[in-house]
Amino acid sequence: MAVATSPYQEITDDQKAMTEMVRQFVDEQILPNAEHYDAKDEFPAPIVDQMKELGLFGVTIPEEYGGLGLDLATYTLIVEELSRGWISISGVVNTHFIGSYLLMKFGSEEQKEKFLPKMATGEIRAAFSLSEPGLGSDVQAISSRAKKEGEEWVINGQKMWVTNGLESGIVFLLVKTDPDASPPHKGMTCFITEKEPGASENPGLTIPPKIKKMGYKGVESTELVYEDYKCPPENVLGGEEAGLNKGFAQMMDALEVGRVNVAARGVGIAQRALELALRYSQERSTFGKPIAEHQAIQFKLADMATKVEAARLLTRKAAKLKDAGERSDLEAGMAKLFASETGKEVVEDSFRIHGGYGYSKEYEIERLYRDAPLLLIGEGTSEIQRMVIGKKLLQRHKI
Numbered sequence: 001m002a003v004a005t006s007p008y009q010e011i012t013d014d015q016k017a018m019t020e021m022v023r024q025f026v027d028e029q030i031l032p033n034a035e036h037y038d039a040k041d042e043f044p045a046p047i048v049d050q051m052k053e054l055g056l057f058g059v060t061i062p063e064e065y066g067g068l069g070l071d072l073a074t075y076t077l078i079v080e081e082l083s084r085g086w087i088s089i090s091g092v093v094n095t096h097f098i099g100s101y102l103l104m105k106f107g108s109e110e111q112k113e114k115f116l117p118k119m120a121t122g123e124i125r126a127a128f129s130l131s132e133p134g135l136g137s138d139v140q141a142i143s144s145r146a147k148k149e150g151e152e153w154v155i156n157g158q159k160m161w162v163t164n165g166l167e168s169g170i171v172f173l174l175v176k177t178d179p180d181a182s183p184p185h186k187g188m189t190c191f192i193t194e195k196e197p198g199a200s201e202n203p204g205l206t207i208p209p210k211i212k213k214m215g216y217k218g219v220e221s222t223e224l225v226y227e228d229y230k231c232p233p234e235n236v237l238g239g240e241e242a243g244l245n246k247g248f249a250q251m252m253d254a255l256e257v258g259r260v261n262v263a264a265r266g267v268g269i270a271q272r273a274l275e276l277a278l279r280y281s282q283e284r285s286t287f288g289k290p291i292a293e294h295q296a297i298q299f300k301l302a303d304m305a306t307k308v309e310a311a312r313l314l315t316r317k318a319a320k321l322k323d324a325g326e327r328s329d330l331e332a333g334m335a336k337l338f339a340s341e342t343g344k345e346v347v348e349d350s351f352r353i354h355g356g357y358g359y360s361k362e363y364e365i366e367r368l369y370r371d372a373p374l375l376l377i378g379e380g381t382s383e384i385q386r387m388v389i390g391k392k393l394l395q396r397h398k399i
């Protein structure tokens with residue numbers, strides 16, 4: 001459906017082949033099964049196993065560590081396709097992708113060699129943990145702490161909303177290491193905490209039952225309770241010498257790529273909602289003709305398709321800038337803001353086009369309606385994106 005009209009939208013032959021392969025996987029394996037896993041709030045293990053075989057856990061990991069070595073632009077195309085099927089599936093890979101980005105950019109050679117090959121195959125999956133019960137947007141207010149006792153770091157604190165919190169094998173965890181630092185972000189460190197995938201009790205780490213949610217089912221969101229959890233100094237991201245008290249900047253850098261990833265999810269869910277609306281509006285008749293022939297419905301479809309294309313362009317532009325090593329903080333914020341709002345709006349319009357049936361669990365749009373709002377929140381709310389965009393705009397246009 002996409003029309004190539006801009007250099008930001010052009011895709012290479014390799015990207016096209018990859019996208020088509022993932023789209024086929026989504027059509028054959030995810031779309032027919034999403035309703036089952038959503039209804040049971042069950043982890044889609046057979047789908048995840050097939051994703052491992054397709055190499056989707058190592059898309060951006062360099063080939064020398066066993067990954068596919070592809071760029072962020074290709075990854076966003078894949079995420080868009082997966083999210084067109086079910087955003088929970090993109091949730092299974094999202095925190096893993098952020099973790100592999102952190103290792104590739106900031107990890108020591110020993111950390112890369114230890115974790116990346118197993119991450120590339122999906123043997124271990126990664127979670128990413130900033131939020132706590134008392135904070136989400138205000139990351140500098142983190143109260144979890146790590147103290148050096150002898151040779152080890154001892155971590156105490158409670159984390160909230162950790163996607164893949166139970167099934168992951170490693171958690172990239174941001175805590176305070178210097179609580180007196182001013183400003184507070186200068187006293188924060190990222191630890192790679194290891195645990196047994198699927199185990200709710202680990203030495204020093206308890207994982208309570210998963211949080212019950214309105215949507216985004218199948219992929220678990222959990223709390224993590226660290227009580228005297230012992231972490232060796234070699235698990236400070238980048239090594240103790242380079243990484244101590246550098247965690248805030250590392251995590252914010254990773255959030256930038258995370259935002260492009262959430263933008264791609266917004267495009268994917270909006271694309272699916274548009275497809276469903278295009279089909280339903282030609283099947284359903286009122287007042288003697290298909291509703292698609294009523295101008296009010298056509299205008300809705302026109303606005304929906306226009307927003308999807310605009311969101312796609314913003315997302316690809318942000319990804320390509322990041323791949324080119326250019327500044328993309330402003331663009332990532334814009335893409336995340338516009339594409340996540342587009343996801344919510346286009347899903348709602350499709351829901352309205354479905355009339356009463358949109359409210360029925362018989363129709364796929366009901367699931368999308370419960371899933372879409374998450375995108376307004378994860379990786380920073382729309383208000384936080386506007387704050388980032390405003391600040392960066394003023395920095396770039398200072399008089």
Ligand SMILES: Cc1cc2nc3c(=O)[nH]c(=O)nc-3n(C[C@H](O)[C@H](O)[C@H](O)COP(=O)(O)OP(=O)(O)OC[C@H]3O[C@@H](n4cnc5c(N)ncnc54)[C@H](O)[C@@H]3O)c2cc1C
Pocket residue numbers: 095128129130131134135136137138160161162163164213216221374377378379380381382383384
């Ligand atoms: C399903 C799910 C999965 C998640 N997964 C993860 C994860 O894997 N790892 C992780 O670390 N976190 C995760 N989160 C947490 C998520 O990042 C936070 O919920 C989000 O950042 C918002 O934080 P909050 O919920 O504490 O809201 P708050 O920060 O309390 O904000 C509440 C409201 O106030 C607004 N607001 C806050 N500050 C300002 C301001 N200065 N100006 C204007 N408005 C403001 C916000 O936009 C929002 O509308 C997840 C959340 C959900 C729901």
